[in-house]
Amino acid sequence: MEYLITSNSENQTIKIAEAFSIFLTGGDAVLLNGELGAGKTTFVNGICKGLGIKSQINSPSFTILNKYIIKKNKELIHADFYRLDSIDEIINVGIEEFLYDPKYIVLIEWPEILKSSIKKEYIEITFSYLVEDYNSRVLTFKSNFNYWDAKLKNFKKILKL
Ligand code: ADP
Ligand code: MG
Secondary structure, three states, rough: OOOEEEEEEHHHHHHHHHHHHEEEEEEEEEEEEEEOOOHHHHHHHHHHHHHHOOOOOOOOOOOOOEEEEEEOOEEEEEEOOOOOOHHHHHHOOOHHHHHHHOOOOEEEEEOHHHOOOOOOOOOOEEEEEEOOOOEEEEEEEEEEEEEHHHHHHHHHHHHHO
C-alpha cells in the first residue's frame, strides 16, 4: 500500500516522524529515498526524538553508520550510503549484522544499491520537493509487505485523529 502526506515545514516533518516512530520495533528496516536536502535526515531526527533518544543526531554522510542506544537491547542504526557506490562496499560496512538482528531498528538513506539484496520486509519512504514551496515536501510511504501494511494502516489512522 501507499500513503502520501504533505509536510509544510521542517517541524511538521519531525512531528510526522515522531508519530511514525510509535510503530517501530526491533528488527524493522526503513529505507529513506529522495534528493539531497529532501528531508531524510530531518525525518530520522524526528524518529529519534519519538524514541526518546537524547543524544545529538548527526548526519552519517561521512561516518556511514551511526548508532544510538534506545534502551537495553534496543538500538537504532542510522545509515547513509550516498558515498558508497557498490554493494560490496555497503556489505563491508557491516549493514547485514544490524539488518537481520532484532535488536536494531535500521534507517537507511540512499538505500538503492542495497535494496535488491535485502532479504526481509522493509518500508520505503520517499521525500520529494514541491516546486511551488521551498518548505513543503511530499512524503510517500510505500510498503509491499503485510507486516508494514498493518503498521501503515494504523499510522494513517492516528494522523487523521
Ligand atoms: P536529506 O537528509 O534528505 O539530505 P536533510 O533532512 O538533511 O535532507 O535537510 C532537509 C533540509 O530542508 C533542511 O535544511 C530543512 O530545514 C529543510 N526543509 C524545509 N522544509 C522542510 C520540510 N517540510 N521537511 C523537512 N525539511 C525541510
Ligand atoms: Mg541526509
